[in-house]
Amino acid sequence: MRLFGLVLRNVMRRKLRSLLTATGIAIGVAAVTALLNFSIGFEKSACEVYRGRDVDLVVVRAGVTERMTSSLQQALAQRIGALPEVAAVNPSLTEMVSLGEGSLVGVTVHGWPSDSFAFERLAIVAGERLAPGRTPQVLLGRGLAENMRKGVGDELEIESRNFRVVGLFQGVNVFEDATAIVLLPELQRLMERPGQVTEFQVLLDPDLADMTAVIGDLCHGITALRDADGESLGLSAIPTEQFVSTSTAVRLAHALAWSSSAIALLIGGIGMFNTMTMTVLERTQEIGVLRAIGWRKQRVWLLIFCESELLCFAGALLGIGIGVAITQVLSNADSVRSLIRTDVSPAVLVWGVILALAVGLAGGIYPAVRGACLDPVEAMRHE
Secondary structure, eight states, X not given: OOHHHHHHHHHHHTHHHHHHHHHHXXXXXXXXXXXXXXXXXXXXXHHHHHHHTTOOEEEEETTOSSGGXXXXXXXXXXXXXXXXXXXXXXXXXXXXXXXXTTOOSOEEEEEEOTXXXXXXXXXXXXXXXXXXTSSOEEEEEHHHHHHHTOOTTOEEEETTEEEEEEEEEEOSSHHHHTOEEEEHHXXXXXXXXXXXXXXXXXXXXXXXXXXXXXXXXXXXXXXXXXXXXXXXXXXXXXXXXXXXXXXXXXXXXXXXXHHHHHXXXXXXXXXXXXXXXXXXXXXXXXXXXXXXXXXXXXXXXXXHHHHHHHHHHHHHHHHHHXXXXXXXXXXXSHHHHTTOOOOOOHHHHHHHHHHHHHHHHXXXXXXXXXXXXXXXXXXXXOO
């Protein structure tokens, strides 16, 4: 009998044990597939929001761990905008606020100047854009408006102050659709942060020849800006993709996804180790016979190792199916669909298979070595 046929027969010999072992691996792979798809979707959604406004650089306070707490003087926008490579600067204040009616869930609200380039890239689908000199106004993302059942002309309470909904906009994704926008002075007054912003969104001249080199030089130039006394302004300029990928929220999402997946895979690996160890003990005589008829240690090792990997591969396929199903089901839930995009990434599926095979290696290598090192005579005498 050929090696693969023997491997398949041994795996199918104890169907229930093999099924339970593969299921343990499948749970770990399903966790990897679902959780990483959500964390990657969260990162992509955040990045698309900036890219939808053609933002090339984001400037925040240097050294802050949570960038929403960054505090910068709005007047610095003039210094940054005067740099030759810069086409426009959007001083932006971002806050998580409650929208009245006993709301306990914070909603992201952006404050922009009335002449911000970001308004030009905002798709207004109903009503009109914000205009200065009127009563407090707010633009709502269409997803947020639907969830709150608000339309143009309605009143909306933000932090105990009434705002009039003057328009609805279509965001670049569900993440932006769940936000609101007010004029910067209104949000500064509401949050008691006069003259302050959390970040500067920088738009570069689109006619620049070598954009990558320019971005690198400009980041250093903005970081090196100093005040009249020669003291550093404490600015940190970061390319958009890097700004998003290194944010605390994105890193925390990735860390939680990987740590939860690692725990699930560890449990599956323990089950694999136990299964393969029991397999070697139960088949001691069989292994002794194989060694006696001429099988070398390497062939015995390969036999047991292939059984371990076959179980893990089957578990990986099952886990990918479960993980994709979980992703699709949760992506249709209102609480998830209104926050992040939940696409299935092919790279995550590949990682799921790789990690499952790695678990098979870790859980099967000791039983394989133990089986290969059995003395043929002693093994055949084993009861």
